[in-house]
Amino acid sequence: MLKGIVLKIPSDGSVVESVQIFVEKIGITSGVSEEDATGLSIAVMEVVKNAMEHGNGGDPKKVVTIYIDAFPGRLQFLIDDCGTWQPDADLGHEPGEGEALISRRGRGVLIARNLARWLDYGLNPEGKTRATLIWPLS
Amino acid sequence: MKIKEEIKDGIKVIRLSGKVISGPDLMDLKTVFQTSINNDMGNVLLDLGHVAWMDSSGLGVLVSGHTSLAREGGRMAILNATKKINELFIITKLITIFETFTSEDEALASLKE
Numbered sequence: 387m388l389k390g391i392v393l394k395i396p397s398d399g400s401v402v403e404s405v406q407i408f409v410e411k412i413g414i415t416s417g418v419s420e421e422d423a424t425g426l427s428i429a430v431m432e433v434v435k436n437a438m439e440h441g442n443g444g445d446p447k448k449v450v451t452i453y454i455d456a457f458p459g460r461l462q463f464l465i466d467d468c469g470t471w472q473p474d475a476d477l478g479h480e481p482g483e484g485e486a487l488i489s490r491r492g493r494g495v496l497i498a499r500n501l502a503r504w505l506d507y508g509l510n511p512e513g514k515t516r517a518t519l520i521w522p523l524s
Numbered sequence: 525m526k527i528k529e530e531i532k533d534g535i536k537v538i539r540l541s542g543k544v545i546s547g548p549d550l551m552d553l554k555t556v557f558q559t560s561i562n563n564d565m566g567n568v569l570l571d572l573g574h575v576a577w578m579d580s581s582g583l584g585v586l587v588s589g590h591t592s593l594a595r596e597g598g599r600m601a602i603l604n605a606t607k608k609i610n611e612l613f614i615i616t617k618l619i620t621i622f623e624t625f626t627s628e629d630e631a632l633a634s635l636k637e
Contacts, residue, residue, distance in 0.1 A: 403547045428545065428579045435546070435580075493616055494580035500615045 388416055388461075391454040397438035397467075398446040405452075406431045409463075416456050417523050426461070426521050429501035432494035433465050433517045441467025441515050456523070463519040466510050473507045525549040525575075527556060535635050536565040541574035544582035557589035566598025567635040569628070573604030578612055590622065599623065601631045 391412070395401050406427045413423035434450055442448035453464040473495070499505045504520035527549075528539040538556055560568050570586070590600045601623045605613065613619040625631035 399546070406545070424543065424577050428577060431546065432580055493583060496616060497580050497583075497612065500611075 388412065388454060388456040391452075393452040393454070394449045395434070395452070396446045397442040397444055397448050397450060399435075399438070402431055402435060405434065409454075412454055413461065413521070416461050418461070418521070425501045429498040429505075429521070430463050430465070430519060432498040432501075433463075433505065433519055436494050437465055437467035437515070437517065440471055441469035443469075459523055461521040461523060463517075463521070464510075465517040465519065467515050469515050470509070470513060471515050525553070527552055529556060531565075532569075533632050533636065535567055535569055535632050536560050537569045537571060539571040539574070542576060544572075544575050544578040544585075546579060546581040550581055550585050553585050554588070557585075557592060561592060561596050561598070566593055566596050568593060568598065568600045569603055569631050569635060570600060571603045571628075572606065572609055575606060575609055578609055583612065583616060583618065586622075587618065599635060601625055601635055603628055603631050 393405065393408070395405055409430045410423045410427040413426040414420060418426055430452070434452065437450045438444060442450065448468040451466045453462075453466075455462045495505070498519065502519050503522050504518070506518050508516055508518070510516040525540060525542040525544050525547075528541075530537050530539075538553075538560075540553070544550070544553070557568070560566070568589070570589075586600075586602075593600050603625050605624055610619070610624070613622060613624070623634070625634070
């Protein structure tokens with residue numbers, strides 16, 4: 387069972403693809419089907435991209451840290467950025483209407499919420515923003 | 525992601541396959557939309573029949589293609605979105621702005637109107 391994997395990545399869009407492939411492999415290693423592992427990696431990377439953009443302001447010197455742990459029946463991803471932002475209560479719950487529908491704001495979190503079984507935002511012990519994403523294992 | 529382009533009945537048809545997700549391939553798709561506009565091929569049929577996955581970046585390129593074409597008086601129709609992609613359109617409500625078809629002939633006829 388996978389335990390204590392920590393990834394520290396710069397807030398640089400060019401690393402997204404390789405991290406996504408890594409997350410997909412973590413899923414497959416943990417027993418997620420190949421098809422679902424792509425969904426898992428998309429969900430995780432939507433949250434990571436959000437952390438890069440909103441938490442770290444796209445500054446490549448600021449890192450996003452991903453803590454990965456497997457527990458019986460679930461994979462847990464903790465995704466920390468360097469900010470202290472609190473998502474709006476409606477972020478990633480409703481796609482909006484009219485112009486908001488066209489805007490890309492919140493679309494990634496909305497997709498992550500729908501792919502993963504659990505996604506929540508809070509603060510880590512250092513007071514920085516932390517997203518918790520849970521993926522069930524059958 | 526693979527991109528194939530063809531002209532059918534005077535309409536630009538773009539066929540995508542694989543994963544439409546973050547990465548350099550998305551720039552190629554943006555360029556395809558822009559080239560269509562530059563070449564006065566404002567009506568575009570986007571075939572998603574072989575697209576396995578799409579993320580918010582992929583959706584963003586589709587939305588941007590849709591709005592760019594519309595701004596120039598053109599239209600984008602989507603063909604054969606798989607169940608998974610259609611669900612994505614539903615949860616993001618983009619289903620309300622995209623024209624979707626399951627028949628290529630009907631889609632082409634609509635775009636020629």
